[in-house]
Amino acid sequence: MLFKESETVELKLIVVDDIKKEVTAFANGSGGKLYVGVADNGDVVGLSDAQADIISVNNMIRDGIKPDITLFAKSRIEEINDKSVIIIEVQSGTARPYYLTGKGIRPEGVYVRHGSSSVPATDTAIRKMIRQTDGESYEKLRSTEQELMFEFAKAEFSKRDIQFETAQMTTLGIINSDNIYSNLGLLLSDQCAHTIKTAVFQDTTQQIFKDRREHSGSLFKQINDVYDFLDFHNQTAASFNKLLRVDKRDYPETALREALLNAVVHREYSVSASILIKIFSDRIEFISPGSLTGGLEVEDIMSGYSACRNTALASVFYRLQLIEAYGTGILKIFETYKTESIKPKIEVTPNVFKITLPNTNII
16 A cells, blocks of 8 residues: 555654644544554554554544544554554544644644645634634634633623623633633633724814823723723813803713713624724714624614624623613613704714714803
């Protein structure tokens, strides 16, 4: 029998750690066979203790690759030319991408077959495998970052006397059935890659900055930090009704809160752009990536109807009493302006949702 390495065949002289890489590459592709005890030139050398070696191989595959791949990688000992050889037959897996334990779902942990070699997968290829396996819902997809911490999230849950352990994280969709963090977990973790950018301008144009910041970390941390920033810049003006002094803030606090939460809960997280909040002398603009979902029009949300893009994220926020029933936030914003002459404005493009709050002290 002549052996030659190819896209579906890999040869190993002895049991080495690289076997995990080869098995992973086959499972992430169309499958293949790995022969242990065969030299690179195709010569059958055999193994001196195949029974011990196959135990090592099975342990390596079971413990060194995630998700569990044992159903798709079967090993056996065969006698070829009177010599013992281990054959590992790998099928294309159903939970791709498979990755090396400890390396995570990133190029250094995910391998694919390229010709007769196993090479690190690109970020694009990894995301494609995740979408093909998990579907298109961003928050339910497996996170490419698995080294996550949840200090801020734990504090938020603790404030409300709600447990935040593995069981609760699984129920909420932060951890999936394979004990892998989802993108929802990434959003709520301290390692969240998405940010909110805030800027204060001197007048009604964007020509001169007075202040600008980028808020990062867990979405919980971001909404707290951004609200404090908005609250600081929400000035108070005084007027007099005869002898009575009347203080009025530039923006209704409820409107600021609801506009911020709406931007965070409903934005499109599959794109890398940040939420933008721009404070001018006469208005605040909340600009979030992603248009209306579910075929909705502005008239629909003004009537109280809502189709949520990130249902799992909304459920977490609802559980923490940050939001109420879907569709009420926009109505609350307009309710706070019911006695004002100028109303908030909603603008929608194919890629952006924007809501503008007028400064009530200069209307």
